[in-house]
Ligand SMILES: CC(=O)SCCNC(=O)CCNC(=O)[C@H](O)C(C)(C)COP(=O)(O)OP(=O)(O)OC[C@H]1O[C@@H](n2cnc3c(N)ncnc32)[C@H](O)[C@@H]1OP(=O)(O)O
């Protein structure tokens with residue numbers, strides 16, 4: 236064994252502290268989520284906007300009214316896609332996975348970004364602004380193109396929450412939908428060194444460009460153990476169908492050693508504070524849609540999984556029924572997560588650039604040693 240081999244190995248890097256960050260603190264024991272010192276409950280109870288939270292994540296301070304207006308206008312002014320990106324969305328196959336399309340479109344947009352090749356701090360902030368502005372446009376435009384509809388021209392006067400629905404449907408959402416979606420965007424904005432943010436930081440730490448980092452992150456978020464879980468949760472609810480089938484479904488899944496999607500977490504050992512809000516919003520969205528069946532089924536699943544496995548729901552559990560009740564297509568649930576998390580990813584990439592060191596851990600070598608090469612004719 237090589238002399239410099241590492242002696243401590245943590246499977247899945249559990250509890251390994253891989254960098255310092257001022258952006259976000261997750262208290263897994265108490266179930267608290269803090270953005271730049273502000274508890275998410277305070278941000279939501281104080282009726283913060285998603286734009287305000289992006290400003291906070293990037294700058295470390297809450298904006299004044301005029302700073303927020305300038306920032307909001309800057310984002311709103313960057314929503315339109317470059318013709319090359321739009322053309323990619325129009326020519327890619329219509330039944331592609333929406334996260335794969337987003338991943339490739341982000342990578343493509345980087346090539347055509349006006350600041351491509353400029354790695355100055357100002358250029359990276361401009362690129363980050365375009366990324367948070369355009370990820371929702373990519374997601375909604377591809378969905379419309381897939382349905383045989385023309386993409387909608389962005390409306391600069393709309394909030395990020397309202398703009399998503401406008402770009403998707405051509406109509407402005409009602410006040411409840413805008414408010415609920417704004418909260419969901421805030422809740423998904425950042426989560427310390429989750430897998431996709433870590434992959435963004437690893438890419439950025441090679442001093443590669445911000446679009447490459449966000450492309451890595453989108454690909455990582457897609458997996459069902461991470462952001463992809465919200466779509467799997469809704470598929471489970473649809474498969475279970477009715478409340479009376481929950482018990483047998485969960486029993487069978489656990490007997491087959493299958494994971495119940497939307498439950499468990501690497502850090503939280505108690506209620507995920509985001510689930511507290513999403514549970515309430517799932518109920519309210521169900522009531523407004525005159526169908527609380529998905530919420531009620533979710534409640535029974537939550538009780539059953541707690542009873543049988545002692546696991547709490549994570550952010551992906553109640554967001555599924557909430558989005559479904561808002562009329563959003565299931566295959567957009569994970570792209571919607573990306574529309575929010577791109578704010579945290581970009582905050583982390585900008586932080587990585589400010590104080591960079593290559594991220595390069597070691598592997599504990601478990602392979603063979605001291606073998607002698609055997610020529611081909613003697614194998
Ligand atoms: C935005 C987000 O990324 S939130 C997470 C979204 N992902 C999901 O909801 C997928 C379902 N959940 C999971 O797969 C896991 O809980 C993860 C991936 C979130 C965390 O994984 P880890 O920290 O590696 O925990 P790990 O998978 O080792 O689970 C520990 C134990 O709890 C069990 N467990 C964890 N989650 C679940 C679950 N959802 N259903 C059933 N059992 C579970 C495991 O089987 C394991 O049991 P064992 O020790 O008897 O083998």
Ligand SMILES: O=C([O-])CC(=O)C(=O)O
Pocket residue numbers: 425426428429430501502549550
């Ligand atoms: O922190 C994690 O490991 C996963 C998570 O909840 C998130 O990314 O929001």
